[in-house]
Amino acid sequence: MFAEIAPRYDLLNHLLSFGTDVYWRDRTVKSSEVLGTGPVLDVCCGTGDLTLAFWRHRRNSFPIVGVDFCREMVQLAKRKADRRHAQIHFIEADGLHLPFPDDTFAVVAVAFGLRNMADTGRGLSEMVRVCRPGGEVMVLEFTLPTLFPINVIFRAYFRFLLPIIGQALAPNRQEAYNYLPASVHEFPQGEALLAEMAKAGLKDLVLRPFSFGIATLYKGSK
Numbered sequence: 432m433f434a435e436i437a438p439r440y441d442l443l444n445h446l447l448s449f450g451t452d453v454y455w456r457d458r459t460v461k462s463s464e465v466l467g468t469g470p471v472l473d474v475c476c477g478t479g480d481l482t483l484a485f486w487r488h489r490r491n492s493f494p495i496v497g498v499d500f501c502r503e504m505v506q507l508a509k510r511k512a513d514r515r516h517a518q519i520h521f522i523e524a525d526g527l528h529l530p531f532p533d534d535t536f537a538v539v540a541v542a543f544g545l546r547n548m549a550d551t552g553r554g555l556s557e558m559v560r561v562c563r564p565g566g567e568v569m570v571l572e573f574t575l576p577t578l579f580p581i582n583v584i585f586r587a588y589f590r591f592l593l594p595i596i597g598q599a600l601a602p603n604r605q606e607a608y609n610y611l612p613a614s615v616h617e618f619p620q621g622e623a624l625l626a627e628m629a630k631a632g633l634k635d636l637v638l639r640p641f642s643f644g645i646a647t648l649y650k651g652s653k
């Protein structure tokens with residue numbers, strides 16, 4: 432599914448979110464309290480927008496690494512980084528079996544990716560495994576706003592309009608833009624996701640809603 436939509440992925444992201452996805456990733460990077468103390472890993476990096484945001488805000492020369500198991504996504508990420516002369520290592524790898532030793536990274540982040548992994552618990556425990564003691568695990572994910580009337584408008588847009596625009600601009604056989612709202616509905620939100628993160632071994636857990644709760648940043652330390 433991601434291979435099919437890869438060429439139009441960035442365009443659709445920016446269009447369907449009215450550009451706010453850029454702001455959410457920037458806020459995520461800026462909210463890190465340990466950025467600059469060691470290497471950074473972006474899991475399910477896709478076309479590399481969060482990885483590049485880390486690179487833009489980097490405070491020293493620690494390695495910045497992005498991994499994704501979709502070759503087409505990784506190729507686009509590499510091309511984008513090359514155009515910006517960004518020193519980022521993009522690797523084609525499975526987030527459920529990260530090819531790194533324990534306790535490697537100061538920051539391990541994922542944006543709109545954990546929901547797509549076949550096993551949320553395993554995805555989280557791999558992120559925690561490769562995070563250093565004292566390091567941060569960050570999860571940026573879509574959530575469903577609860578504030579009236581934003582909740583009604585957003586649900587109508589997300590459920591009915593977004594799939595039509597998505598399929599028109601990035602035709603794909605898997606109906607990726609029907610899968611998106613369906614997967615957000617099914618994925619644990621708020622305290623439920625914090626509980627999963629606690630189960631994976633994280634502490635000092637916090638969540639920060641963005642844009643009336645359309646996206647939420649979850650953070651914990653190892």
Ligand SMILES: C[S@@+](CC[C@H](N)C(=O)[O-])C[C@H]1O[C@@H](n2cnc3c(N)ncnc32)[C@H](O)[C@@H]1O
Binds near residue numbers: 480504527
């Ligand atoms: C919605 S995209 C998010 C991309 C990017 N993080 C962003 O902020 O735009 C989800 C990505 O997760 C990747 N993905 C899903 N399961 C994965 C796994 N087990 N290992 C690595 N990547 C995975 C997909 O290939 C896809 O590129």
